[in-house]
Amino acid sequence: MITAQAVAYSKYGEPKDVLFTHKYEIDDDNVPSDSIVVKTLGSPVNPSDINQVQGVYPSRPELTKELGTSEPAAVGGNEGLFEVIKVGSGVSQFKVGDWCVPTSVNFGTWRTHALCASEKMTKLNNPTQSKNAGKKHSLTVDQGATISVNPLTALLMLTHYVKLQPGKDWVVQNGANSAVGKFVSQIAKILGINLIGVVRDRDNLQALVDELQQEYGADKVITEEQNELRDFSNEVKSWVKETGGDVKLALNCVGGKNATALARKLGQDGLMLTYGGMSFQPVIIPTAVHIFKNVTSSGFWVTALLKNDPELKKRSLDQIVEWYENGQLKVAKSNEVKFDGSDLAKVYTDAVANSKQGKQLIVY
Numbered sequence: 001m002i003t004a005q006a007v008a009y010s011k012y013g014e015p016k017d018v019l020f021t022h023k024y025e026i027d028d029d030n031v032p033s034d035s036i037v038v039k040t041l042g043s044p045v046n047p048s049d050i051n052q053v054q055g056v057y058p059s060r061p062e063l064t065k066e067l068g069t070s071e072p073a074a075v076g077g078n079e080g081l082f083e084v085i086k087v088g089s090g091v092s093q094f095k096v097g098d099w100c101v102p103t104s105v106n107f108g109t110w111r112t113h114a115l116c117a118s119e120k121m122t123k124l125n126n127p128t129q130s131k132n133a134g135k136k137h138s139l140t141v142d143q144g145a146t147i148s149v150n151p152l153t154a155l156l157m158l159t160h161y162v163k164l165q166p167g168k169d170w171v172v173q174n175g176a177n178s179a180v181g182k183f184v185s186q187i188a189k190i191l192g193i194n195l196i197g198v199v200r201d202r203d204n205l206q207a208l209v210d211e212l213q214q215e216y217g218a219d220k221v222i223t224e225e226q227n228e229l230r231d232f233s234n235e236v237k238s239w240v241k242e243t244g245g246d247v248k249l250a251l252n253c254v255g256g257k258n259a260t261a262l263a264r265k266l267g268q269d270g271l272m273l274t275y276g277g278m279s280f281q282p283v284i285i286p287t288a289v290h291i292f293k294n295v296t297s298s299g300f301w302v303t304a305l306l307k308n309d310p311e312l313k314k315r316s317l318d319q320i321v322e323w324y325e326n327g328q329l330k331v332a333k334s335n336e337v338k339f340d341g342s343d344l345a346k347v348y349t350d351a352v353a354n355s356k357q358g359k360q361l362i363v364y
Contacts, residue, residue, distance in 0.1 A: 019349055049079075083097065174259070195219050
């Protein structure tokens, strides 16, 4: 028997007030034929995870007594990397030692072990498998545990909606120094798409510009002030003219005047995808841009897009893993916190409190 720990909540509220450690047994000697037992290698704390616990996120796991809690409860966390340690007799797609991630959201990744149907997990190459395949690199725990949200968001926004011509067309994004923004820059570079990144002005602006261009592949980096200047549009037009393409896609995670300025940079029939709203201000598209350029504004939520399309998720994950293995893609390193085997809920509660200092990753 395995004594597992999970970070659970039976009511919604602030994580420090509602999270608790629940211990439960997994009979790993009697695994159902269609199931696997996995142990957690790492799971991060994301803003959406916190919002789920607070009860304000649109997608939330059901509260149940499945793990033997006295009250219906759910396990926190949506992202995580696991290793298979037991396989049911009828399972063919996994073997002991394989790495995997949850196929869908709301799995509950803040736990030490899990027993689940094999279809609930999607396989990733572990380091041995990557090495045997002749790859230059293998996935790290950090890369695998954080693969399902930010890199998937970046890849799908760049490839799922608009056909971009390599070497010619342009993408403009705000929040360029965010985690998603850095993945967008890298993937655009890999795909040969020109990219303009918008960032807030700051004392060390040149250092940030150098980092985004040299480390993450952005072609141009401008400030929010430059983004909102009407006269600066001529500069952008000159960049676009040099490549013979157009600005076909804008990626917005800020809103307000910043998003309006992004929309103005779009060419004919351009698309703006909004995947966040850090300014807490509405997205406003100028009437002339709508009418005369036929610009479209749409929302992007990776959870909704992949909910009923596991094959799209698998193909996208495979592509990201390949780029990691080839050394073409890198992740902004998380702040790793090692679980010492004591009170798991306290570890995650502390990580939530520290999440504004950077992504927190609990490793086991």
